[in-house]
Amino acid sequence: MLQLIRHGLNGKRPFPRMWREHELKDRYEVVIIGGGVHGLAAAYYLARDHGITDVAVLEKNYIGSGGSGRNTTIIRSNYLTPEGVLFYDESVKLYETLALELNFNLLFSQRGHLTLAHNDSSVRTMRWRAEVNQLQGVDSRLIWPDEIARLCPQLDLSDHPRYPILAALYHPPGGVIRHDAVVWGYARGADLRGVHIHQKTEVTGIDVTNSRVTGVRTTRGTIKTGVVLNATAGWATLISDMAGVRLPITTHPLQACVSESLKPFLNVIIVSGSLHVYVSQSDRGELVMGASVDPYTSYSLDSTLGFLEGLSGHLLELMPSLARVKILRQWAGLCDMTPDYSPIMGFTPVEGFLVDVGWGTYGFKAGPVSGKRMAELIATDRTPDLLAPFRLSRFEEGRLVGEKGAASVGH
Amino acid sequence: MLLLTCPNCGERNVAEFRFGGEAVKRPAPEDVNRATWADYLYLRRNTNGMQREWWYHTPCGCWFVAERHTRTQDVSHTAFWSPEG
Ligand SMILES: Cc1cc2nc3c(=O)[nH]c(=O)nc-3n(C[C@H](O)[C@H](O)[C@H](O)COP(=O)(O)OP(=O)(O)OC[C@H]3O[C@@H](n4cnc5c(N)ncnc54)[C@H](O)[C@@H]3O)c2cc1C
Ligand SMILES: [Zn+2]
Secondary structure, eight states: OHHHOOOOOOHHOOTSSSSSOOOOOSSEEEEOOOOOOOHHHHHHHHHHHHHHOEEEEEEESTTOOOGTTTTTOOOOOOOHHHHHHHHHHHHHHHHHHHHHTTTTOOOOOOOOOOEEOOOOHHHHHHHHHHHHHHHHHHHOOEEOOOOOOOOOOOOHHHHHSSSOOOOOEETOOOOOOHHHHHHHHHHHHHTTTTTTTEEOOEEEEEEETTTEEEEEEEETTTEEEEEEEOOOOGGHHHHEEEEOOOOOEEOOOOOEEEEEESOOOOOOEEEETTTTEEEEETTTTTEEEOOOOOSOOOOOOOOOHHHHHHHHHHHHHHHHGGOOOOOOEEEEEEEETTTTTOOOOEEEESTTTEEOOOOOOGGGGHHHHHHHHHHHHHHSSSSTTTTGGGOOHHHHOOOOOOOOOHSSSSO | OEEEETTTTTEEEEGGGEEEEOOOOOOOGGOOOOHHHHHHHOOOOOSSSSEEEEETTTTEEEEEEEHHHTTTTOOOEEOOOOOOO
């Protein structure tokens, strides 16, 4: 405390910067476009696991300015398809030891995650998810109103609401984390190992010769490289267009908001698919709330009243006692939606141009596993088994990985 | 708030409409292969700018085409679909 005041008065920085600034070199072994959790994690694991440190991360704005700094930080692995569950479960496991690994306090709180079912068909889907989850060794089960009441007494469990609560899918390892800290931790770890992080560096073009990547053009100069990773989420198609690769992606805004601070009362994360709303309580006491993506494609980050009205109405159906609580802030982020609600990772028809995109409304939880496995793909030039189901060619092959049942409410 | 002009009913709040995605041309069934069919079903331009797209007006039950800017949300034109585009 005294130290802080002293440094505040003498105007010196008490701590060194967490990552350095560099001149843009005219050649890098690997260029990663996008300074969100995905791009930074890929850079980190390239350096840590494969000794590939001649890497540039190019970010047009500041790191974490995309979805990675705007999400509601829910981490879980209770998906619907076996491929999805296996993949997200590896990420949850990486998150469990990540604070230690990065030597950075990430405030990961595995407080339990409840998805409510309000009708028979959702009870059926929850049962299905629970079975798939358990087969993959993921802690996930169907619970009934008596147990729901013990976990979250604030819910209206009577038969009065228009959509009464019949059951819930309970996923104890589900949790929330400090998203900015994850981004900064990966950035610092990558920087320490020699990766160059270039903020305020916008990619304006990609050079392709004979279906092979040869370079990247930016607002600060041109870079020669043989490997480019597109990790730009909501902007993914704009970057892929530069390389002549088309993607099955549309960009939708996803909005979220927080309430004023309340005494801690909500110990779990509550999600309702039918009502399109989810809520958790942050360490500061604010309720962090979100819904589904905006109903039409857009690159705009504007907040809408329609979202706030819809969300409030639905939340009050679940917890009528929140009626007098005020909303503090509201914001939006851009989400790269795919037709099957699963990501797209790996090779494209242009050699050396790789994608880690299609993260929609659910990609923050996948940062560690995608970073680790995309780094492996780059280092070995082979698709790891875990990523194979998410290849771009699955659309042409008709082998979609349908996750809508577990991912349509944005978290 | 986004306002859209239904060719039947005039200007209304976007909450009355359903978005139908960007307008893509359906290939003739006799000359599709796997790639062109996947292209039609899944690949999108995802334009950051003026986009031709489908909308449905729920109260009157009609589909129409709009030209909307995907960042500013300016709608320059709405009309019933016609083969000339
Ligand atoms: C409101 C909201 C709530 C969410 N809640 C959750 C949740 O609870 N759990 C969860 O798992 N996921 C959630 N998500 C989704 C999650 O935030 C994203 O999927 C994830 O952050 C994507 O990370 P990324 O690193 O791929 O992309 P981003 O973090 O979006 O980073 C992409 C970066 O690319 C940069 N870029 C774009 N164009 C260029 C260019 N031409 N040159 C250089 N750089 C460029 C952008 O500036 C941006 O920083 C939520 C998203 C939103 C918006
Ligand atoms: Zn009408």
